[in-house]
Amino acid sequence: MPLLDVTNLCVSFHMRNGVLRAVQDVSFQLEHGETLGIVGESGSGKSVTCYAMMGLLPQPPARIEGGRALYGEVDLLACPRRQLNRIRGRRISMIFQDAMTSLNPFLRIGEQLIEPLMIHEKISRAAATDRALAMLDEAGISEAEHRLKMYPHEFSGGMRQRVMIAMALITKPDLLIADEPTTALDVTVQAQILELIRKMQKELGMAVILVSHDLGIVSGFCNRVMVMYAGRVMESAPTDDLFYDTKHPYTRGLRNSIPALQMKGEELHTIPGQPPDPHHPLPGCPFAPRCGQAVEYCAREEIRLLETAPKHGTACLRVQKEGLPV
Amino acid sequence: MSSSAAFLEVRDLQTYFPVEKGFLFKRRLGEVKAVDGVSLSLRQGEILGLVGESGCGKSTLGRTILQLIRPDAGAVILGGRLLTALRGAALREARSDFQMVFQDPYASLNPRMTVFDALAEAMQAHARVPRRELPGRIDALLERVGLSPRAGRKYPHEFSGGQRQRIAIARALAVAPKLLVADEPVSALDVSIQAQIINLLARLSREMRLTLLFISHDLSVVKHIADRIAVMYLGRIVEIGPAADVIEKPLHPYTKALISAIPIPDPRREARRARILLPGDPPSPLRPPGGCPFHPRCLYAEARCAQVVPALENFGSPLRQASCIRMKEINP
Numbered sequence: 001m002p003l004l005d006v007t008n009l010c011v012s013f014h015m016r017n018g019v020l021r022a023v024q025d026v027s028f029q030l031e032h033g034e035t036l037g038i039v040g041e042s043g044s045g046k047s048v049t050c051y052a053m054m055g056l057l058p059q060p061p062a063r064i065e066g067g068r069a070l071y072g073e074v075d076l077l078a079c080p081r082r083q084l085n086r087i088r089g090r091r092i093s094m095i096f097q098d099a100m101t102s103l104n105p106f107l108r109i110g111e112q113l114i115e116p117l118m119i120h121e122k123i124s125r126a127a128a129t130d131r132a133l134a135m136l137d138e139a140g141i142s143e144a145e146h147r148l149k150m151y152p153h154e155f156s157g158g159m160r161q162r163v164m165i166a167m168a169l170i171t172k173p174d175l176l177i178a179d180e181p182t183t184a185l186d187v188t189v190q191a192q193i194l195e196l197i198r199k200m201q202k203e204l205g206m207a208v209i210l211v212s213h214d215l216g217i218v219s220g221f222c223n224r225v226m227v228m229y230a231g232r233v234m235e236s237a238p239t240d241d242l243f244y245d246t247k248h249p250y251t252r253g254l255r256n257s258i259p260a261l262q263m264k265g266e267e268l269h270t271i272p273g274q275p276p277d278p279h280h281p282l283p284g285c286p287f288a289p290r291c292g293q294a295v296e297y298c299a300r301e302e303i304r305l306l307e308t309a310p311k312h313g314t315a316c317l318r319v320q321k322e323g324l325p326v
Numbered sequence: 327m328s329s330s331a332a333f334l335e336v337r338d339l340q341t342y343f344p345v346e347k348g349f350l351f352k353r354r355l356g357e358v359k360a361v362d363g364v365s366l367s368l369r370q371g372e373i374l375g376l377v378g379e380s381g382c383g384k385s386t387l388g389r390t391i392l393q394l395i396r397p398d399a400g401a402v403i404l405g406g407r408l409l410t411a412l413r414g415a416a417l418r419e420a421r422s423d424f425q426m427v428f429q430d431p432y433a434s435l436n437p438r439m440t441v442f443d444a445l446a447e448a449m450q451a452h453a454r455v456p457r458r459e460l461p462g463r464i465d466a467l468l469e470r471v472g473l474s475p476r477a478g479r480k481y482p483h484e485f486s487g488g489q490r491q492r493i494a495i496a497r498a499l500a501v502a503p504k505l506l507v508a509d510e511p512v513s514a515l516d517v518s519i520q521a522q523i524i525n526l527l528a529r530l531s532r533e534m535r536l537t538l539l540f541i542s543h544d545l546s547v548v549k550h551i552a553d554r555i556a557v558m559y560l561g562r563i564v565e566i567g568p569a570a571d572v573i574e575k576p577l578h579p580y581t582k583a584l585i586s587a588i589p590i591p592d593p594r595r596e597a598r599r600a601r602i603l604l605p606g607d608p609p610s611p612l613r614p615p616g617g618c619p620f621h622p623r624c625l626y627a628e629a630r631c632a633q634v635v636p637a638l639e640n641f642g643s644p645l646r647q648a649s650c651i652r653m654k655e656i657n658p
């Protein structure tokens with residue numbers, strides 16, 4: 001049985017100026033110890049998918065329109081608040097892009113680390129303090145004892161993210177959801193943080209969902225990658241297949257427009273146009289207006305993620321009907 | 327780099343910010359050396375990529391070159407004119423030669439002005455363009471940056487991030503500048519849109535012989551557009567050279583680490599490559615380390631690195647320079 005089984009997740013936001021369909025028909029499974037990358041541009045629904053599973057979306061305006069997210073026997077989308085609270089923070093942890101806003105600026109790091117542990121594990125303050133010290137040390141924070149007495153603003157960006165990771169992993173969860181954990185950091189610090197997550201994953205044997213806009217980060221980190229666009233999964237495949245046997249034209253466009261792979265000289269490959277306006281969803285494939293491969297039926301027929309090769313799902317109609325690319 | 331061919335020349339530029347304490351009775355505690363003795367020279371039409379991590383002083387350098395911040399010492403010479411000596415009206419008049427594009431196209435455009443008005447205002451601020459010529463010129467300008475003339479009637483909020491950055495570029499070009507400083511112009515944009523803006527800037531530089539200082543924290547973005555790359559660390563340039571050389575054979579230990587930290591969207595190459603993991607964070611510019619600013623994180627540092635402040639030295643040819651006293655040893 002998979003660790004997490006999400007089927008047909010649909011989330012929309014009901015705003016004054018209409019309904020915004022943020023996530024449509026998202027399904028995926030995550031095995032124990034596996035690393036899944038969710039890649040997409042801003043507004044693609046990658047973060048909303050994770051927030052919905054963690055019960056972090058304010059409802060209203062958000063509304064879970066349908067679907068299930070089974071963690072073991074429990075549907076995270078439908079279970080009572082108390083049950084969800086026992087699972088999140090303990091069995092499933094989440095870290096965010098901006099460590100500064102997710103740490104309480106008025107509380108010393110120590111209090112923020114120790115108290116959740118006392119609540120979740122029902123252990124004494126002394127025992128919790130020992131665990132916190134060990135965890136900070138594990139997360140590469142030197143002089144842990146002294147650091148426990150410091151406030152979040154006294155740490156650098158990279159150090160704050162280390163504290164966040166220590167906090168998230170102190171209960172030894174089965175699943176860590178990391179939402180753009182390194183986007184606010186410099187590249188040399190980003191490399192340190194990714195290395196830390198990798199090390200902790202190996203030690204704890206946990207599964208990781210890494211949400212990122214950067215295909216580069218995902219390529220070195222994940223077993224499996226899911227590419228999202230306009231609230232939908234466009235392609236989902238084992239990492240090697242996604243990069244070397246790319247099926248969906250959007251994935252190909254995204255990969256080709258990354259400057260890291262290209263040298264000065266020829267024009268950078270681009271995806272023409274802009275992402276669709278989420279307030280005015282288009283019929284058919286949302287990528288069709290920007291797609292070089294689009295034909296008449298792409299703008300008409302509903303898309304669905306179907307397996308077009310073993311373990312390789314693609315939502316492109318032309319791939320499904322005509323076996324593109326040929 | 328003969329100075330006669332230089333269009334923009336920066337000599338030993340220093341920009342310090344005072345660090346003060348107290349409200350009424352301010353005490354000067356010290357200073358942050360945001361730009362600490364930078365010299366550069368660019369040919370006309372050349373694109374220099376300036377990279378470094380946050381707090382290294384790259385934005386301050388860009389702003390100091392444009393005289394948005396006045397330097398504490400040093401000289402900026404653009405097309406033979408000493409900008410650092412200009413004041414008041416003379417400086418204002420000279421500004422049509424150099425313009426800036428900022429990171430955040432949401433913040434740098436006036437939300438209450440139509441695109442047409444914003445561009446018209448910029449045009450008329452520096453040159454007396456007759457009113458009846460404005461529509462034609464603005465349409466041409468919009469087309470130049472890849473927007474339709476219809477865009478002129480709209481307000482900034484009606485555009486996406488990438489289109490707004492095009493408008494910001496159009497506004498900078500409205501006064502026909504010769505030097506453009508683009509400070510993280512694509513950092514706020516999605517990957518698929520970044521490439522569009524990079525292509526646009528490269529094309530404009532080529533077509534208009536525009537000299538471009540492209541500031542970014544992202545080496546992979548810079549390497550595509552720049553002729554040469556300069557790497558900054560804690561207020562100083564630690565390496566400069568032709569883009570392909572710096573990327574393929576970096577000389578300075580910091581540049582080596584920076585390049586090895588760029589994630590490559592290619593799983594097999596990612597798995598094979600040796601990554602240099604730097605210890606620690608970039609130091610606070612408030613308390614810079616003595617000697618080489620990079621030595622506390624450097625994998626090659628030895629005792630003398632903490633004593634000597636290294637200067638930029640040639641490596642092979644004067645085109646390639648780096649500031650590391652062990653440069654020859656570590657680059658056999």
